[in-house]
Structure formats: structure tokens, C-alpha cells
Amino acid sequence: MLTALSILTDGLTYAAYLFIIAIGLTLIFGVMKILNVAHGSFYAFGAYGAATAVGIWFNNHDWNAAGGFLFMVLFAMAIGLVLGLILERGILRWVYGKDEVVIVLVTYAVFLILEDMVVLIWGPQSYAAYQPMVAAGSVDLGDLVLSNYDIVLVVLAAFFAVGSYWTLKFTRYGRLLTTVIFDREVAAAFGINVTVIYTVTFLIGAMLGALSGAVMAPKISVTLGIGVEVIVLAFAVVAIGGMGSIEGALVGALIVGICRAAAVHLVPQIELFVIYGVMAAVLIVRPHGLFVRAQPRKI
Amino acid sequence: MTDILSVRDLEKTFGSLVAARDITVHIPAQQTIGVIGANGAGKTTFVNMITGHLRPSKGSIWFEGEEITGRPSREITRLGISRSFQVAQIFPSLSVFENMCTAAAIGRHSGGFFKNVFTPVHSAQAVADAEAAVELFQIARYRDVRAFALPQGVRKLLDIAMAVAGHPRLLLLDEPTSGISIEEKFDVMQVVMSALKSRKITVLFVEHDMEIVDRFADRVLAFYDGTVIADGAPAQTLGDPKVQELISGTKIRDTAGRAAHA
Amino acid sequence: MANRSTIIGAAVFLLAAVLAPLLPDWVVSLMAIAFANALVVLGLIVLWRAGLVSFGQALYYCIGAYIVALSGRWINFTDGVVLVLLAGLFSGFTAFLVGFLIARYREIFFAMLSLALSMILYGVLVKTESLGSTDGFSVATPTFAGYAPHGEMLNLALYWLTLAACAASALAVGIYFRSIAGALAAPVRDNEIRVEFLGVSVTNVIHTKLVIAGTLAGLGGALAALIIGHVDPNMAYWTTSGGFVFVAILAGAGSVAAAFVGSLVFEAIRSFAVAMLPEFWQMMLGSVLLLTILFVPDGLGSLATRLRRKPREVQPQ
Numbered sequence: 001m002l003t004a005l006s007i008l009t010d011g012l013t014y015a016a017y018l019f020i021i022a023i024g025l026t027l028i029f030g031v032m033k034i035l036n037v038a039h040g041s042f043y044a045f046g047a048y049g050a051a052t053a054v055g056i057w058f059n060n061h062d063w064n065a066a067g068g069f070l071f072m073v074l075f076a077m078a079i080g081l082v083l084g085l086i087l088e089r090g091i092l093r094w095v096y097g098k099d100e101v102v103i104v105l106v107t108y109a110v111f112l113i114l115e116d117m118v119v120l121i122w123g124p125q126s127y128a129a130y131q132p133m134v135a136a137g138s139v140d141l142g143d144l145v146l147s148n149y150d151i152v153l154v155v156l157a158a159f160f161a162v163g164s165y166w167t168l169k170f171t172r173y174g175r176l177l178t179t180v181i182f183d184r185e186v187a188a189a190f191g192i193n194v195t196v197i198y199t200v201t202f203l204i205g206a207m208l209g210a211l212s213g214a215v216m217a218p219k220i221s222v223t224l225g226i227g228v229e230v231i232v233l234a235f236a237v238v239a240i241g242g243m244g245s246i247e248g249a250l251v252g253a254l255i256v257g258i259c260r261a262a263a264v265h266l267v268p269q270i271e272l273f274v275i276y277g278v279m280a281a282v283l284i285v286r287p288h289g290l291f292v293r294a295q296p297r298k299i
Numbered sequence: 300m301t302d303i304l305s306v307r308d309l310e311k312t313f314g315s316l317v318a319a320r321d322i323t324v325h326i327p328a329q330q331t332i333g334v335i336g337a338n339g340a341g342k343t344t345f346v347n348m349i350t351g352h353l354r355p356s357k358g359s360i361w362f363e364g365e366e367i368t369g370r371p372s373r374e375i376t377r378l379g380i381s382r383s384f385q386v387a388q389i390f391p392s393l394s395v396f397e398n399m400c401t402a403a404a405i406g407r408h409s410g411g412f413f414k415n416v417f418t419p420v421h422s423a424q425a426v427a428d429a430e431a432a433v434e435l436f437q438i439a440r441y442r443d444v445r446a447f448a449l450p451q452g453v454r455k456l457l458d459i460a461m462a463v464a465g466h467p468r469l470l471l472l473d474e475p476t477s478g479i480s481i482e483e484k485f486d487v488m489q490v491v492m493s494a495l496k497s498r499k500i501t502v503l504f505v506e507h508d509m510e511i512v513d514r515f516a517d518r519v520l521a522f523y524d525g526t527v528i529a530d531g532a533p534a535q536t537l538g539d540p541k542v543q544e545l546i547s548g549t550k551i552r553d554t555a556g557r558a559a560h561a
Numbered sequence: 562m563a564n565r566s567t568i569i570g571a572a573v574f575l576l577a578a579v580l581a582p583l584l585p586d587w588v589v590s591l592m593a594i595a596f597a598n599a600l601v602v603l604g605l606i607v608l609w610r611a612g613l614v615s616f617g618q619a620l621y622y623c624i625g626a627y628i629v630a631l632s633g634r635w636i637n638f639t640d641g642v643v644l645v646l647l648a649g650l651f652s653g654f655t656a657f658l659v660g661f662l663i664a665r666y667r668e669i670f671f672a673m674l675s676l677a678l679s680m681i682l683y684g685v686l687v688k689t690e691s692l693g694s695t696d697g698f699s700v701a702t703p704t705f706a707g708y709a710p711h712g713e714m715l716n717l718a719l720y721w722l723t724l725a726a727c728a729a730s731a732l733a734v735g736i737y738f739r740s741i742a743g744a745l746a747a748p749v750r751d752n753e754i755r756v757e758f759l760g761v762s763v764t765n766v767i768h769t770k771l772v773i774a775g776t777l778a779g780l781g782g783a784l785a786a787l788i789i790g791h792v793d794p795n796m797a798y799w800t801t802s803g804g805f806v807f808v809a810i811l812a813g814a815g816s817v818a819a820a821f822v823g824s825l826v827f828e829a830i831r832s833f834a835v836a837m838l839p840e841f842w843q844m845m846l847g848s849v850l851l852l853t854i855l856f857v858p859d860g861l862g863s864l865a866t867r868l869r870r871k872p873r874e875v876q877p878q
Contacts, residue, residue: 017792035669094855100669101614104852105810108803112847119840231588232680233584280677284662287670388755390748401748404741406761415761418738418768420744465760487739 002143005260009141013150015257016157016267017216021230022249023160023238024208025123030244033100037107038087039209040227041114045083046076046135046213048118051127051222053214058131065135069152070255072132076214077078077207083114088199096198115227128224130146133218153215160208164246177201236279242289253289301364303328303469303501304349309467312342312353319525322358326501331492333337333512333533336522336545342505342539346438346471349503350382351375362469381467385474387458391447393456395438396429398446399464403428406465420462428464435458435494444537452479452487459491463498472504476511484508488515513537521546567735570818574728581720588845591828593720593788596727598808599824600651602782603734604774605809605821607844610738611770612750616802618660619673620682621652623773623797625782627692628652630792633701641703641722641787648783649776656775679797686794695795700786723784730777731817738817742769778805807850812861823861 025039053075057068087110095106136148168174179187180197188194213226220226237256241248256275265275270277281291302325309322319341336342346355349360351372359368367375390398404425408418433439435466436456441449441545446457455475462470475491476484492515495502506512510517512533519536521529537547550551569860581589601618608615632638659694663674687695702715710718734796736741745766753763786792795801795874812823834842853860 051611081660091851100604102854104672105614105806106877107850108806109847109850114846114851115848120844124763124840137707145722165628205740215747228800232676235673236677236680243669256856268683269688272687273681274684276677276680276684280674280681283666283674284671287666360747373757373760373762376758382758388752388758390751390755392751393747402759404744415742416740416746418741419739420741421739434875461755461759489584545837 003265005141005144007258007265007270009144009146009150010264011254011258011261012154014158014255014260015253016154016235016297017219018233018257019157019250019253020153020160020215021212022234022241022253023164023246023247024205024212025234026162026204026238026241026244026246026249027164027208028205029238030095030246031177033244034092034107034197035100035104035235035243036205037231037292038111039107039205040231041111041118042080042083042206043207043213043216043229043230044118044212045079045114047129047217047220047222048122048127048213049183049210049227050214051081051129053131053201054131054217055127056181065132068135069132072129072217073214076210076236082202083210087206088202092197092202098282102161108139111227111231118227119224124224126221128145129217131218134173145229149218158216161250165271168246173200233275236275239289240282242292244292245289248289248291302326303363304503305361306345306349307359307361307374309345309348310356311314311353312356316369317525319348320321321526324520324527324530326503327408329496329501331501331515331517332503333516333519334361334503334522335507335509335519335542337546340522341525342522344525346382346473346503346505349375350380350471354511356400376465377465379466379468380388381465382471383462383473383475385453387451389446389449389457389461392445394443394445395449395453396433396442399429399432399460400425402461402464403432431468432460436443437490439518440448440504452483453552455487456490458493463495463500466498467500469501469503472502474505474507476506476508484511484512490544511538514556563675563761566790566816567732568850570735571728574724574731578721578724581717586716589716591689591826591832594785595824595828596723596821597784597788598782598805599821600727600730600784600826601778601819602672602807602808602812602824603820604777604781604829605732605805605810606814606817607734607737607746607770607878608745609733609814610719610807611767611830612746612752613671613767613770614806615675615774616672616799616806617677617679617801618778619797619801620679620784621656621778622785622801623679623682623686623792623794623804624652624655625649625779626786626792626796627686628779629783629786630698630700637701639701639704641705641719644703644720645726645780645783645787648871649780653776655771655779656769656772660771664764664768664771676802683754683794683797683799686797691832693795697791697795699791701858702790703787706852713776719784719788725789726780726784727821730780731821733804734773734777735817737773742766750771754792759797771848798805806872811853813857815859819860826851826861850862 012110021043025036028034028036028039045244050072054068057063057071091106091110092103095103130251133147133149136152138147139151140143168178176187176192178195179190179192180194184194235254238249240255241250241252256278259274260271265270304324304326306324308320310317311319322345325543327456334342334345343352348355351367354369359366360379361367363380367378375418384526390401393401400421404418404420404422407424407428408415408422409450436454436459438453440459441453446454449457449470455478459472459475472491476488479487482530494528504516516533518531519529519533521536521539521542525541528545536542577592578776605615605618613744613865628651629644631645637643659678663671663678666674686692696769702709702711703719705718745756745761749766749807754768756763759791782796808827809820811827831842831846834845
């Protein structure tokens with residue numbers, strides 16, 4: 001019973017983490033058809049930025065922890081914004097219209113550059129940003145101890161899930177996005193400024209990516225290579241759910257999260273295998289993911 | 300005498316939609332058949348069943364005396380039935396000659412896996428076949444032009460040339476002149492028809508242009524609502540009042556079958 | 562023209578073999594690893610010609626490497642030639658099985674599924690103690706029909722073994738490219754429908770290419786294991802696959818030679834970058850990749866071709 005509950009809470013927490021990471025990636029793919037390998041860089045920059053922000057906020061003052069959390073998040077998102085702007089306007093705009101796979105390779109090249117950029121800016125040492133998590137404290141659920149910070153994460157993920165749904169359905173920007181996602185050419189023919197939509201979307205995706213890194217920073221050791229790991233995880237979630245589908249990312253995150261938690265508690269040897277195994281299994285049965293239907297070939 | 304193609308009581312339904320029904324047609328070798336009918340009348344369904352891309356719900360299809368109903372399309376291609384497309388299906392990044400050579404090499408040598416791996420694509424025979432085809436279809440002057448840069452008429456000719464690279468005995472042409480300007484239609488069709496006649500290929504072509512049909516077909520099949528409503532020489536089919544009402548109009552032939560205009 | 566390339570290629574390989582004893586040890590090692598990796602890249606080129614980019618060749622590379630390493634560790638079998646051949650066969654067979662799964666996919670989904678499969682292997686290796694877990698383990702020194710060289714002789718022996726594997730692969734792939742199956746790559750990439758309508762199974766064509774690429778990657782991995790002397794799960798990680806794709810882009814899909822030239826250039830750049838800017842070699846690589854994609858999208862190999870041949874687009878007279 002305790003194990004089942006642990007699996008559920010761990011799974012939910014991990015799912016929240018995955019969803020927040022994946023949502024930016026799937027948004028960018030859905031709108032721009034770009035599989036952005038540099039999403040891992042947004043995550044890394046967000047995490048390192050958060051560590052810096054936490055250092056600034058907590059190290060010499062006795063300021064409010066919640067305020068610190070907010071500051072950390074905003075700081076990271078600002079970094080994401082700047083980085084996204086440089087990337088999109090500086091590099092990506094030159095490769096729009098090229099083959100999908102070529103664009104992926106461009107983002108991969110950018111990722112490599114940014115990996116070393118992190119070292120250039122923050123150096124090779126690890127950083128800690130645990131203060132917001134520690135300050136949040138914990139709550140007891142019978143025999144189970146839940147970190148309040150994890151609960152905040154889950155709430156945040158839920159907020160993003162609901163928020164993105166609402167934005168897409170009820171705001172003007174959301175409906176423009178949906179049109180562009182459906183068919184870029186038709187959208188342009190309607191007079192929608194696709195270039196602006198692309199840029200705005202990419203920036204939102206970048207900020208979400210950075211935010212995911214910031215929000216995770218208190219839970220991990222912020223060190224070299226975190227971007228590398230995260231990308232494949234994000235890919236797995238997005239591939240399972242269907243590229244470009246936010247509901248898909250949510251479901252994908254939940255599936256991966258619960259499966260991984262189950263593996264960790266029951267059969268720890270297959271922890272890593274489970275994530276990619278599920279991804280492979282889903283792709284074999286539904287090659288486009290769970291929530292995306294295959295596009296008919298246009299002759 | 301065995302007809303080259305025999306279709307008996309053919310029917311195709313998709314759920315509750317009856318796309319084709321009660322089709323019985325016997326085609327002797329080397330005849331040229333024009334297939335007319337509005338969109339959705341069943342022409343493409345008919346063609347797709349013959350080439351093996353749709354499995355008939357009922358009925359049978361016989362090619363050169365052998366039943367081919369329901370066989371996979373790759374097998375049917377190898378048996379000697381080929382088709383061309385409304386939108387020319389070619390290899391845009393290769394030159395006209397390379398397109399033809401690929402088709403010729405496959406047509407000449409297509410055996411199993413091992414044959415494909417060990418036979419060079421530019422073998423003497425394939426090259427000779429390709430050169431001959433390019434001449435026959437009069438696209439030799441575009442020989443080294445990459446296919447994406449070709450004008451529409453030439454694309455269609457290339458598509459058809461590739462379709463006959465494997466020496467089929469029956470060729471199905473899907474709207475061969477669609478997308479080609481009015482001035483060029485007849486010329487293109489003329490080149491195609493003489494090329495095919497010289498190779499003794501039986502031709503079945505789907506067309507919307509009634510003048511083309513009148514001019515080039517030995518026999519016309521008129522489709523309406525999934526079935527054949529008329530089958531005979533162009534004069535009588537295009538002069539058939541029912542066909543005129545539902546499909547062709549009266550500009551080509553009057554009801555006595557005489558040409559309606561000079 | 563076919564014969565000319567083969568003769569030039571044979572001459573180059575012969576030259577490379579003969580010159581080796583005259584070159585310093587580190588150059589020989591560098592060339593050996595470059596050529597071993599070139600085999601993986603050659604496999605990628607085979608797939609790329611048909612429009613497929615695999616982000617999971619590390620799967621076969623790693624399998625090849627571990628076959629060699631485990632043979633030494635578990636059954637004490639160390640013959641270099643036999644192990645490399647065995648590794649090639651085993652990875653080829655794995656590719657054959659995987660092909661049933663993956664041959665129907667294209668574009669990004671193909672890339673993602675191949676990536677997923679290689680990451681599965683990574684996950685399994687990392688968590689398996691008996692297979693060395695994250696640290697991996699060292700590879701026993703190879704023997705050659707009983708003869709056990711060491712030091713400089715071992716270096717040369719491995720180099721020659723690699724060259725032999727490369728020469729044989731180059732010849733085989735060259736023949737393949739000129740055959741019908743090989744020449745179908747561009748048609749498959751351009752218009753699968755048309756290929757099917759000519760009576761050829763596109764899935765079979767791609768399946769064949771997958772087996773070829775898998776075998777080559779396995780050979781490369783086996784040789785790499787022998788040369789480096791160590792194997793670890795990182796050989797299956799996606800960044801390893803990414804590295805191979807990188808070199809393929811650099812090289813371009815124009816010819817068999819491109820794989821070898823590209824791989825040599827890459828190893829040279831990487832050694833240079835690591836020596837000059839050890840902290841920022843990834844940045845250098847990323848920049849080179851970016852510049853290549855933006856300005857020389859057909860790879861460096863195409864530059865040589867552009868100098869040699871006249872432009873392909875000829876206007877009708």
C-alpha cells in the first residue's frame with residue numbers, strides 16, 4: 001500500500017517535471033515543425049540562471065523564500081527570452097523552409113555551442129540552488145513524507161496544462177496558433193503574419209524551457225551535462241504523446257512518470273530501459289504518437 | 300481468342316458507399332479504350348482495382364487468361380499491367396535520362412533482392428532501353444534536364460515512358476492530358492498513342508476531354524454512378540443521349556453519331 | 562568511371578598501409594580511429610542517400626564493441642580478425658531484426674525511433690553490473706592467429722586491420738551504389754510511390770540499407786573497441802550517434818570516399834580543438850557543423866565534385 005502510494009506521488013512529481021520540460025518543446029514543434037535539440041540548452045541556462053538568482057537572493061539576505069522562488073523563475077525566464085531571441089532571429093530564420101531533419105541538425109549544432117557557452121559563463125563547477133525547496137518544507141501523509149516543493153511543481157504543471165488549453169481555445173493568439181499549426185500556407189494566405197507567430201512561439205518555448213530548468217534547479221545538482229540528459233527525456237515524452245500535441249505531452253509525461261516511478265520502486269534495474277522502452281513501444285504501435293493522426297500523403 | 304483483360308461483375312463498396320458495381324468488360328488486345336465519366340463515377344476505383352490497389356468486394360479480374368483479383372499491386376505490375384498518373388510521378392532530382400534508366404533497369408532486371416543488389420543500374424541493356432524510350436516519346440532534347448525543371452507536357456511524357464519501361468502489355472493512363480494546355484494536348488496525345496501502338500500495348504485511358512477521347516479511342520466506356528452506362532465506338536457512345544445528358548454534352552457528336560462540328 | 566574510382570581507392574589504401582610504419586605512433590592511432598569511425602559514417606551515407614538520417618547508429622556501434630570486449634572477458638577469445646567479423650555479423654543481424662520494426666518510418670520519426678532503440682541499449686548496459694555498468698570495462702589485447710603483438714607493433718596491426726576492413730567495405734559499398742538497389746536511393750527519397758509502381762518494394766530497399774548500415778557500424782564499433790582498449794555504455798548514448806551524424810554532414814553523401822576523408826578531417830579538427838581549446842571543443846565542433854549546414858549543405862565532399870564536374874542543369878537546345 002505504501003509502495004503504491006509512493007509510486008503515485010513519485011510518478012506524479014516526475015510527470016510534472018517532464019511535462020513542464022516537454023511543453024516548450026512540443027509547442028515549438030507543433031507550430032514550427034522544428035524539433036529543437038537546443039531545448040536542452042534552454043533548460044540548462046534556466047537551471048544555471050536559477051542557481052545564480054538563488055545565490056543573489058538567499059546568500060546575504062533573509063528575504064522571503066516565496067519571493068526568492070519567484071525571482072528565480074523570472075530571472076531564468078528572462079535568460080530564456082534573450083537566448084531564444086538570439087537563436088531565432090540570429091540563426092533559425094535563415095533555415096526556415098529547409099528540410100525538417102536539416103533544421104534538427106542546425107539546432108543540434110547550436111546545442112553543442114551552447115553547452116560550452118554554459119562553461120564559459122558559469123565555469124565547470126556545480127551549483128546548488130536548494131534554498132527554495134528547503135524553505136518550502138514538507139508535509140506528512142501518513143507514513144509518506146511529501147516535499148511541499150514537489151506539490152508546488154505538480155500545481156505548476158497543472159496550471160500550465162489548463163493554461164495552455166485555455167490559451168489555445170479562447171485567446172486570439174491561441175486561435176492564430178492553431179491555424180498555423182494546422183497549415184502554415186493556408187494561415188499565411190489568410191493574412192496571418194506567420195513570421196511574427198513563429199518568433200513569438202519560439203520565445204514562449206524558450207522561456208518555458210528555461211523555466212523548467214529553473215524550477216528543477218533546487219532539486220538537482222546544477223552541473224555540466226544536465227541539458228544532454230533532459231533532451232532525450234523530453235523527446236521521449238513528446239514522441240509518446242505526439243509531436244505538437246500539448247494534451248499528448250501531458251499524457252506522455254504521466255505515462256513515463258508513473259512507469260518510471262514503478263520501475264524505481266519495484267524493479268530498479270529497468271528504470272532507464274522503461275522510459276525508452278515505452279517510447280519505442282508507442283512509436284511502433286502509433287508512429288505519430290498517441291494524439292496525432294498521420295497526415296495523408298498529398299499527391 | 301482470350302481478351303487481354305476481362306472484368307466480371309466487379310463491385311467495390313466502402314462501408315455503405317458503393318463506389319462501383321456490376322462492371323463487366325472484355326477488352327481484346329491492342330484496343331485503345333477511353334474511359335469517361337464525372338468525378339466520383341467510379342473510373343478511378345475501376346483503375347485501382349485492376350492495378351491491385353483496391354481489392355474488389357465482388358467479382359473477378361482476368362489478365363491474359365489468368366485471374367488476378369486481389370493480388371498485390373507489385374505482383375500485378377510484374378505480370379504486365381502498368382499505369383501512369385494524373386499528377387506525373389517522376390523523380391525530380393534526377394535527369395530525364397536517369398529517370399528512364401532507373402525504370403529501364405528495373406523493368407529489364409527486376410528479380411529478387413539479390414539480382415537487384417548485384418546488377419549495375421547502368422548496364423548496357425538498361426542504357427539502350429532508356430535511350431530508345433527517350434527517342435520514342437520525343438523527349439530526347441530534355442535528356443539531361445533534371446525532372447523538377449521540366450514543362451508539364453514533358454513531365455507527363457516521362458511519367459508514361461517510365462510506366463512502359465517494364466514492357467507491360469496493358470497500360471492504364473490516368474488523365475494523360477490533364478494540366479497540359481489546349482494547344483499541346485493533341486500533340487502530346489499523338490506522341491503517346493503512336494509510341495504505345497508501336498509497342499503493341501493495350502491502352503485504357505481516363506479522360507475528361509471529350510475531343511481527345513473521340514479522336515484517339517477505338518472504344519469508349521462511360522461511367523456513371525459507379526457503373527458502366529455505355530460501351531461502344533466513340534460515335535455511338537458519345538452520340539448516346541443518355542451519355543450526352545449525364546457526361547459529355549452535345550458538342551462532340553449529335554444523336555445520330557455524326558460529328559457535331561467540322 | 563567505376564573502375565577508375567576503385568583503382569584510385571585501392572591505391573590510396575595501399576599507400577596508407579605502406580606509409581604507416583614511417584609515421585609517429587599517435588598519427589597511426591588517430592588514423593586508425595578515424596577510419597574505424599568512417600565505417601559508421603559510411604553506413605549513415607548509405608541511409609542518407611535514401612533520405613533517412615539515423616540518430617541511433619550508436620546501437621550497432623556499441624553492440625560491435627561489446628561483442629569484442631565480452632569475448633575477451635567471458636570466453637577468453639581474442640583473435641582480432643575473427644572478432645571483428647563476428648561483431649559485424651551480429652550487428653548486421655540485429656539490424657535485420659530491427660529493420661522489420663523501423664523500415665516503415667521516415668524523417669523525424671525514423672530518427673526518433675532509432676534514437677529510442679539505442680537509448681534502450683544504453684539503459685540496459687548502465688544498469689547491468691555483469692556488463693560493467695557505467696564504467697564499462699577494458700578490452701583484452703587482441704591476437705592475430707596466435708601472434709600477440711604489443712606496443713608499436715600492436716598499434717600497426719590494429720591500423721592495418723582497420724584499413725583492411727575499410728577497403729573491403731569501401732569496395733562492397735561502391736558496388737552496391739552502382740547496382741540497381743543502391744541506385745534506387747535517390748528515387749526512394751524523391752518519390753516512393755513511383756518506385757512502388759515500378760514494381761519494387763520500398764520497404765525492402767530500406768531494410769537492406771538498414772542492414773548494411775548496421776553491419777558497418779558494428780564493424781566500426783568492434784575496431785574502435787580494440788583500438789581504444791575500453792568499452793562503456795556511452796558508446797550507445799545519443800551523443801555518440803550525434804557525433805557520427807555530424808561527420809556525415811561534414812562529409813556529404815556524394816561518394817564512398819567522402820566518409821573516409823570526412824572522418825579524417827573530423828578527427829584532425831577534434832584533436833586540434835581539444836589541444837588548443839580543451840574547454841570549448843564542443844563549441845568549435847558546433848560552429849563547424851552550423852557553418853557546414855548553412856554554407857556547404859552537400860558536405861565537404863561536394864566541393865571536390867563541384868570542381869570536377871560541370872553543372873548538372875543543362876537547358877534544352
